[in-house]
Amino acid sequence: NAGVMQNPRHLVRRRGQEARLRCSPMKGHSHVYWYRQLPEEGLKFMVYLQKENIIDESGMPKERFSAEFPKEGPSILRIQQVVRGDSAAYFCASSKNSDTEAFFGQGTRLTVV
């Protein structure tokens, strides 16, 4: 049973470009969470999704950031017109139900140059 898979592991984008981060949850998991970790800080909650629905996006920046979890395929975190301050590690976690433990992926390290 594969764990939570994130790709790419490393992503370099120039300022102004778009970044797309992918997360495939564990088999049987339909709940996905995205977190961001800035250097020297803890993880900060961004968004909680179930299949085709955004449940809680209270941690998402108001502009340039969006997330989806379609019926088929991975969850996508999309950052438009990236800026240097978007450089961080982005982690995805998944759970089977809303009241069961969430497991984290290995993260995508985004560097904006």
Next chain:
Amino acid sequence: DQQVKQNSPSLSVQEGRISILNCDYTNSMFDYFLWYKKYPAEGPTFLISISSIKDKNEDGRFTVFLNKSAKHLSLHIVPSQPGDSAVYFCAARVGSSNTGKLIFGQGTTLQVKP
């Protein structure tokens, strides 16, 4: 507003001794607390948790203590091993119906010296 705080950025202990990592929180609505361990370039791995209705939970070498009146919890690792060297995050959640939405502390880097 940092609701979960780990005031010690780093801790160094000798192999075989006890490691004590501390965490303070401000939100009295937190009902569940977790500790995660993280190696460089990897995601956090769940270690141990405790419900707010308990004051202690033990799993092998790891014990978590919760002092609700002080809004403080601690993770004890005994005996410490070099493989325990990692960053440890304390996390908290509100409500049992949203287990993946966690509030994390800043982390404490533990180094266990052989």
